[in-house]
Amino acid sequence: MELQSSQWHHLEEIVAQAFADSARSLSQMTTGEIALHQPDLSFLPLNELPGIAGGPASVVVAVYLAVEGDIHGHVVLLFQPENARGLVDLLLGHPVGTCQALDEMATSALAELGNVCSSAFMTAIADRTGLEVKPSPPVVVVDMAGAILQAVAVDLYQSGEEALVVATSFNGALPGHLLLMPDTVSMARLVAALEAIR
Amino acid sequence: MIGVETEAVGLGEVKVASGPGRVLVCYGLGSCVGLALYDSVARVGAMVHVVLPDSSMARGRDAPPGKYADTGVEAALAAIVKAGASRSRLTARAAGGARMLSLAGSNPKLDIGARNAEAVRAALARHGISLVAEDMGGTYGRTLQLFVDSGRLLVSTVGRGEREL
Numbered sequence: 001m002e003l004q005s006s007q008w009h010h011l012e013e014i015v016a017q018a019f020a021d022s023a024r025s026l027s028q029m030t031t032g033e034i035a036l037h038q039p040d041l042s043f044l045p046l047n048e049l050p051g052i053a054g055g056p057a058s059v060v061v062a063v064y065l066a067v068e069g070d071i072h073g074h075v076v077l078l079f080q081p082e083n084a085r086g087l088v089d090l091l092l093g094h095p096v097g098t099c100q101a102l103d104e105m106a107t108s109a110l111a112e113l114g115n116v117c118s119s120a121f122m123t124a125i126a127d128r129t130g131l132e133v134k135p136s137p138p139v140v141v142v143d144m145a146g147a148i149l150q151a152v153a154v155d156l157y158q159s160g161e162e163a164l165v166v167a168t169s170f171n172g173a174l175p176g177h178l179l180l181m182p183d184t185v186s187m188a189r190l191v192a193a194l195e196a197i198r
Numbered sequence: 199m200i201g202v203e204t205e206a207v208g209l210g211e212v213k214v215a216s217g218p219g220r221v222l223v224c225y226g227l228g229s230c231v232g233l234a235l236y237d238s239v240a241r242v243g244a245m246v247h248v249v250l251p252d253s254s255m256a257r258g259r260d261a262p263p264g265k266y267a268d269t270g271v272e273a274a275l276a277a278i279v280k281a282g283a284s285r286s287r288l289t290a291r292a293a294g295g296a297r298m299l300s301l302a303g304s305n306p307k308l309d310i311g312a313r314n315a316e317a318v319r320a321a322l323a324r325h326g327i328s329l330v331a332e333d334m335g336g337t338y339g340r341t342l343q344l345f346v347d348s349g350r351l352l353v354s355t356v357g358r359g360e361r362e363l
Contacts, residue, residue, distance in 0.1 A: 047208075050226060057225040057341050059356050139300070141298065144228070144339035145226060146225055147296065148339065149228075150226070150230050150249075151298035154230075154249060
């Protein structure tokens with residue numbers, strides 16, 4: 001995806017606002033301070049996505065949401081399992097190393113994280129571009145990266161070819177990725193909306 | 199000691215191999231289907247990583263034949279016969295075709311796995327190749343390895359162990 005520098009700048013602002021909002025909400029939800037560090041944005045072809053998670057057979061924890069509205073597509077938060085468990089401890093206010101397996105409580109904490117981050121993202125997009133987007137309830141899946149990402153890539157194969165990948169880390173220690181995968185029409189709409197921001 | 203030479207079969211790819219130590223692998227199959235063809239006399243194997251059920255979905259765009267079940271089965275058959283396999287001895291085994299993300303009221307297109315599985319079965323039947331074993335469906339990912347010299351086909355999963363097909 002080729003963006004002009006002004007469009008790129010607006011996109012970075014949207015992400016920065018979304019991350020600031022997410023950090024605020026997550027900190028309120030929990031007992032501690034949660035910060036999301038320096039988002040790093042890039043566009044990647046769909047078939048290269050498993051690479052960011054260590055390859056198609058690598059085990060990952062994914063929080064998946066479908067998005068509907070002016071933008072149609074998918075949002076996926078991707079974590080390596082140990083980082084997902086670390087995040088659960090952070091979210092539940094437990095000492096590091098408490099979470100050993102993703103039980104029901106842990107899964108629901110991660111789902112809530114998905115809710116907060118994607119809602120903040122959609123709100124930031126709406127604030128800056130006027131595009132109304134609504135995320136579905138989240139689903140948490142632990143499986144091979146290739147298998148999980150295929151499911152969404154296949155839905156977009158007819159149209160979208162690239163995902164917006166935002167790399168970040170929670171409190172500087174727990175890295176993760178947020179993937180925004182709109183279909184082609186939605187991506188064009190988003191880019192046009194970025195262009196129109198003054 | 200013979201070295202093991204593993205070759206990944208990526209999305210939409212068709213690969214053929216023969217000889218000791220050669221392994222063909224489809225990593226992380228979700229809704230995709232990995233299809234293995236094998237001739238146990240010539241000891242030649244082929245693998246195709248099917249992404250979508252029907253080549254009419256290509257809408258005129260260039261796509262590798264292995265991407266679709268119909269063209270993928272055809273391409274894999276042609277490739278393995280060219281490599282010395284006898285069509286009459288070929289057997290087929292397949293894995294994948296899962297439904298990875300089941301959202302309530304989600305886009306039915308996300309259940310492409312079931313459609314892929316059905317399309318692969320149909321394409322094999324059209325070509326008169328028997329599907330002797332399959333591990334398709336479910337809600338989990340699979341990695342499929344074909345050990346070309348022995349014909350052993352191994353399905354591995356996350357948390358659900360391994361099984362031979």
